Amino acid sequence: MQLFENHNLKTYNTFGMEVFARQFLQMEAADEIPTVINDYLKREPYYILGGGSNTLFTKDFDGVVAHPVFGGIEVMERSRDIVLLRVAAGEPWDNLIQYCIRHEYFGIENLTAIPGLVGSAPVQNIGAYGVEVKDTIYKVEGFRISTSEPFELMNAECQFAYRNSIFKQALKNDCIITYVWFQLSIKEHFTLTYQGLANAMAERELPMKLRYVSDCVRKIRDAKLPDPKVVGNGGSFFKNPVISAEEYEELKCQYPDLIAYDAPDGQKKLSAGQLIEKAGWKGKRMGNAGTWKNQALVLVNYGGATPKEVLDVAETIIKDVKNLFGITLEMEINRI
Ligand code: EPU
Numbered sequence: 330m331q332l333f334e335n336h337n338l339k340t341y342n343t344f345g346m347e348v349f350a351r352q353f354l355q356m357e358a359a360d361e362i363p364t365v366i367n368d369y370l371k372r373e374p375y376y377i378l379g380g381g382s383n384t385l386f387t388k389d390f391d392g393v394v395a396h397p398v399f400g401g402i403e404v405m406e407r408s409r410d411i412v413l414l415r416v417a418a419g420e421p422w423d424n425l426i427q428y429c430i431r432h433e434y435f436g437i438e439n440l441t442a443i444p445g446l447v448g449s450a451p452v453q454n455i456g457a458y459g460v461e462v463k464d465t466i467y468k469v470e471g472f473r474i475s476t477s478e479p480f481e482l483m484n485a486e487c488q489f490a491y492r493n494s495i496f497k498q499a500l501k502n503d504c505i506i507t508y509v510w511f512q513l514s515i516k517e518h519f520t521l522t523y524q525g526l527a528n529a530m531a532e533r534e535l536p537m538k539l540r541y542v543s544d545c546v547r548k549i550r551d552a553k554l555p556d557p558k559v560v561g562n563g564g565s566f567f568k569n570p571v572i573s574a575e576e577y578e579e580l581k582c583q584y585p586d587l588i589a590y591d592a593p594d595g596q597k598k599l600s601a602g603q604l605i606e607k608a609g610w611k612g613k614r615m616g617n618a619g620t621w622k623n624q625a626l627v628l629v630n631y632g633g634a635t636p637k638e639v640l641d642v643a644e645t646i647i648k649d650v651k652n653l654f655g656i657t658l659e660m661e662i663n664r665i
Pocket of ligand 1: 456457458459523553554563564565566567568569588600601602603604606611623624625626661
């Protein structure tokens with residue numbers, strides 16, 4: 330492991346917030362984690378930081394930020410139909426995508442170009458273009474911080490739901506994920522339920538190949554979402570709100586073009602981006618922070634924004650959406 334004092338986190342969070350951690354601990358192997366826990370995390374406030382693509386640091390962090398850098402992808406089992414991969418937490422997510430395309434493993438190609446590390450993927454159950462990572466996770470390995478003991482949770486035990494899991498609930502602040510196991514298909518299998526992706530494939534008259542599906546996803550993302558290397562952002566800032574079918578019908582009388590998708594238990598999931606846009610917030614700016622011109626759900630740092638500027642924009646959006654629709658948006662991003 331490597332320890333840095335008073336470490337600038339600007340390049341460790343995609344929002345590009347210039348904040349400092351009193352200590353920054355780079356974890357270089359899974360087997361050093363019990364020592365990390367006992368020697369550092371037990372004594373200090375701590376935060377486990379993955380790729381920093383879903384974290385908004387609101388101030389300097391007066392404690393230890395622990396960040397995994399150990400990567401690696403291992404084939405654990407292979408049958409006629411499936412392959413089981415064990416992937417280390419510090420592996421960049423998109424490296425895994427590229428690996429799967431090269432080896433023709435099907436299942437996560439729709440999640441192309443999501444920023445962040447593999448160890449963070451189960452935490453918020455990353456999802457895009459009709460696929461959620463929970464559909465491919467076999468199990469998750471890690472350590473509990475309270476006991477320093479290793480754990481293994483099978484998919485069904487991870488309590489996966491829309492942008493949610495046990496790692497954001499009961500195990501929040503009490504686990505370090507070390508490895509994620511994926512069960513992927515060797516047989517050709519695509520998910521084209523997201524209309525925009527199906528249309529893009531059809532328009533380009535591309536053969537159904539992993540590489541092309543992945544390229545299409547990348548193109549759709551590039552058109553809608555800002556590249557965090559160019560414009561600081563943390564992806565979707567809010568969750569898409571889930572409301573009852575009755576509430577949806579009422580709102581629809583007033584806003585006939587309101588988009589909704591079916592959610593569990595007969596509920597409806599609205600598009601937070603559309604609500605924010607209708608509240609007049611698409612591509613709008615307040616100081617150095619604002620929303621993205623092509624996707625109002627993404628808050629951006631237009632350059633030199635302070636955490637307060639970003640939070641002011643978020644709070645104003647919450648207020649405006651509440652006034653217009655009676656819906657309270659919930660932040661998806663972790664605020665630290
Ligand atoms: N829309 C608007 N205005 C906007 C943004 C969106 O009217 O400013 C409309 C779109 O036209 C579309 C609908 O809202 O009809 C949904 O938009 P989109 O397909 O872009 O998806 P989303 O629901 O806004 C979610 C995820 C994204 C993921 C996309 C694609 C959440 C919180 N966000 O966004 O995930 O990439 O679907 O599947 O669920 C992320 O989590 O960081 C993220 C980017």
